[in-house]
């Protein structure tokens with residue numbers, strides 16, 4: 001690893017996470033990217049850079065998080081909790097809202113963020129920033145009745161962001177959440193307004209501009225503060 005800024009990105013094998021890796025490398029950051037399955041990580045595994053280290057990690061398997069945290073021997077400046085799933089875009093009466101599917105969404109999106117932060121905080125450097133990727137769909141005033149458990153999970157992401165920001169204030173660690181925009185990924189679909197590259201480029205600039213004053217706040221990808 002070089003002396004540049006260091007960043008760890010969860011769920012970095014595709015979508016926004018993969019573009020965050022590429023954008024960070026272009027900025028000469030030292031990057032740790034995590035993926036949970038080699039078969040879904042071919043593009044990521046093909047990236048060649050001395051500044052890139054890749055780790056297998058599932059955010060709902062505590063041992064796999066601990067394994068990565070134990071194998072990182074430098075301090076992390078930016079911890080990005082990006083891994084997330086949705087349960088389709090149906091309503092409460094759709095199959096998407098089976099008990100098992102809803103639990104999976106809450107596990108990955110909420111508990112996954114908590115476990116990631118819990119086990120990586122000891123790897124964080126001075127003035128580090130923890131970023132949770134949330135969604136505008138978390139906002140109570142955002143219209144729409146579909147994907148209600150996904151909305152609830154992202155509202156919970158913003159809620160834990162505030163709690164953790166308060167807990168880590170004494171360590172001067174900034175904890176904020178971001179809406180990445182509506183992005184053309186497997187999750188966002190082909191009609192979304194932003195490419196993953198555009199979203200990642202905005203996000204990285206906004207992460208760099210974060211200060212300790214921003215702890216406990218929710219932002220749009222362009223750095224504008226959003227209401228919860």
Ligand SMILES: NC(=O)c1ccc[n+]([C@@H]2O[C@H](COP(=O)([O-])OP(=O)(O)OC[C@H]3O[C@@H](n4cnc5c(N)ncnc54)[C@H](OP(=O)(O)O)[C@@H]3O)[C@@H](O)[C@H]2O)c1
Pocket residue numbers: 010011012013014015016017035036037040057058059060081082083084085108112133134135136179180181182183184185186187188189192
């Ligand atoms: N796309 C949008 O318009 C949009 C809008 C608002 C918010 N977001 C949020 O942005 C983040 C990235 O979304 P995306 O659009 O890039 O989605 P995506 O293309 O579906 O990618 C999701 C990523 O999360 C990983 N992941 C899922 N479950 C995981 C687990 N248990 N452990 C570790 N990694 C896991 C996936 O890995 P696998 O390949 O192994 O499944 C994949 O790398 C998510 O938090 C999402 O909720 C997206």
